[in-house]
Amino acid sequence: MSRRPAKPRLSPTAACPCGLPGTYAACCGRLHQGQAEATSAEQLMRSRFSAFAAHDEAYLLRSWHPDTRPAAVEFDDGLVWQRLEVLGSTEGGPFHSEGTVEFRAHYLDGRETGAMQENSRFLRYEGAWVYLDSLSLD
Template sequence: MSRRRPAPRAAAPAPRLLPSSPCPCGLPAAYGECCGRLHRGQAAATTAELLMRSRFSAFAAQDEAYLLRTWHPDTRPDAVEFDPALRWTGLEVLSTTEGGPFHSAGTVAFRAHYTEGREQGVLSEHSRFVRYEGAWVYLDALSLS
């Protein structure tokens, strides 16, 4: 996900995800055993889709360090700015191409649901992932119509 928003006016605490919380990525596992392991550096994403799911969860948790660590250095911003009024609420993976354990590139099309204040919204994106120094990283994205 590459959502870049205007700088927040006031900092708000990041949403708290407990190890026992449902994982924001939508897989049927607790956060601590799903994306939390990747965020803590205890595991690495084995596919482009798993990296995309873990990045969605990192946006939900406002984990800037993980997002920057999993962003290709050619396209990585200096910082990730989080809007304190925005909450990521759900993820739908629409399709994937390649991006498996034996590929060097892959794509994931998805819809990321959010609320901003009382308004609900959807970000649709087709993200490109590549292997960099052996690990999957986010390269860039095209918006879906």
């Protein structure tokens, strides 16, 4: 029987991976632990990036719209999410019901660096922001 590698853990005192100033505990960690909810589509997107960095499957599934949510999240144990750039957004604020966030996520895969760019769509579902899907950037 093979053992699955231990999931990455984020120290509460480490800088938050989402790129905002502050520690993980004071930033995205509060959302991951259920102590706060995202107040905007961008905040949810940033917290989901941090959840990918931490391999926090429970939070990712909880923050995914039920119509598009997968049964599980598969993490690539060789991929390390390093930093996030928010490139732009539309709507997604406290008085909106939907929004988009375009971002570039930088990673390290072994010794090679890379980045993925996406324009994600978010909706309010039962009062909370959730990830719906991504739009083509073509």
